[in-house]
Amino acid sequence: MMTPHVIARVMLIAFGVFLVSVPWLIPALLNPFWVSVVAEIMIWSLFAASVNLLFGYVGLLSFGQALYFGFGMYGVAIGVATLGLSFWPAFGLGIVAAVVIALVSGILAVRLTWHYFAIITVVFSLIFYFFAVSVKPLTGGDDGINFALPPTFSIGGYTGSFGDASFQYFFILATVALCFFLMHRVIQSPLGKAFVAIRDNDVRAALIGLNVYQIRLIAFVMAGFLAGVSGALFAFFGRYASASYMFYHVSGEAVVWAIVGGAGTLFGPIVGTTLFIVIRELVSTHWEHHALIVGAMAILVVILAPKGLVGLWNEWLLRRGARTAGAAVKTKLQTEP
């Protein structure tokens, strides 16, 4: 009997097998270019997941996650290009920079909620966007910084480097999967339950003794961490950092990806990001105005499937589960007499 639980488990395993086999499967079926598209999708999914952690689980809609993405990205780029760091210290610098700025801005931002929170997160990201645009010697402004890749590590005679497409793919896959696993564990933990309690009713959450401010701040810093990791990965992936990735449109896209995919679900951001990036890659080569499709899709999905695509899928599974359960009861009743 295919219960919803079994279906979900089978799909998860199939998804994992697919991701691991991408570097061989995709070049055989399509062409090698799509391997890097899948890698890019994973990076942006992690970015959308940071929006989802805040909005889907804690109920805070951030429109400024590009700020922490940008700090992760610039931490790596400045670390490698200006400070001459090797791979791991630069990676660490990017993540630490993102977490520190998330902590500092979070201390102020999570005092506000809802509209005010959405707006102050945009404002913070805009401040640093304009800053990054104007401090050209450090950030390269809109032109950005290009840098040469340092090798990731060497064991014995083997040197791993992002120059090797398969290595790059598996490094990104491992990092993103680890982040999603950590996020899953946090959401399952008592802290995760506290997140959801605050999302559903912050007054009640405060009355049962939760420190709402502190828990929101923790979630904010965690989301900053996820965005920072994705920004750092993106810098290594593109060998490039630019202020344009800190603009509020980048944050806005992540919000769209997360909500279209399904906010408050682990896989929603992956589904939404995949959908939009695949459309972009498929259509943009044939038709220059692919943004029309993106805009129309965003509107159609929120009207037709307000809980997002994963929400729609979950409802279908639930209904199916109820039906099979009902059928089981029925057969039992028939056999009884």
Added chain:
Amino acid sequence: MDILPILALNGLIWGLIIALIALGLSIIFGLLDIINLAHGDFFMVGTVLAWFTLALTGNFWAAFLIVPLIGFLLGALIQRTVIQPIRNVAALTIVATFGLSLILQEVVRMTFGTTPRRILPPIPGTFPMFGINYDIYRLFAAAVAIIALAGFFAFLHRTKLGTWMRAVRHDRETAIAMGVPAQRVYVLTFGVGFALAALGGVVAAPITTVEFRTGVDILPFCFMAVIIGGLGNLPGTAAAAVLLAFLEGIIQSFADPTVARISSLVLMSAVLLVRPQGLFKGLTK
């Protein structure tokens, strides 16, 4: 060279135009509880429609009449088709208006192209002021903006429709119980909001460049005016727009435009954190 008075005056005039756009944003926000991310693009559509009106009829003045009307109809249409089905879920409306913003920009790219264009001031000539020759059109633009602002407030306080809009915002249930057709008021509000932004676009078209990207730059500024003025506080919003643009103009006279923009953003964060109800709470009303 003393450019301070000129930049301050430029800021003041620009602030009056922003006030028009921000008022549209504020009524949509106050009545429908929607963070309208497409509002900057409503302004952009206004500038582009002004350009088309001039290109097709050869008469810029016609744009002052035609463009707000088209804006109103577009706004009403958008409310009926896109906003109405998801009106009660604020997060979804943010996504929908983001999608709308992409569509408007892309349609303008398809029809108007990507090249930025300029419209010559319909009133040529300059006026000697503060030691330089100042464009007469800018003074005219300021006058139009002031008249439109006054007209809008008169509409809001002196007409039945305006009273309905205020009533629904104040207490939706009671207003409906009193027979106010709330559904139509929503459509009307969105239409008026679009029309105000489009009118701002027409007024600004000869001052700024006409291209599909202008909305993206102007949107944060409009939000600043709405926040600093106080959400839902319409006179406060107008005052904040003028004040902000004026201050940015003054700061620009001795520093980089980016520095001016950063300082107003910092000011806005401070207002949000210290006085989230806006600077002017208690001064107006």
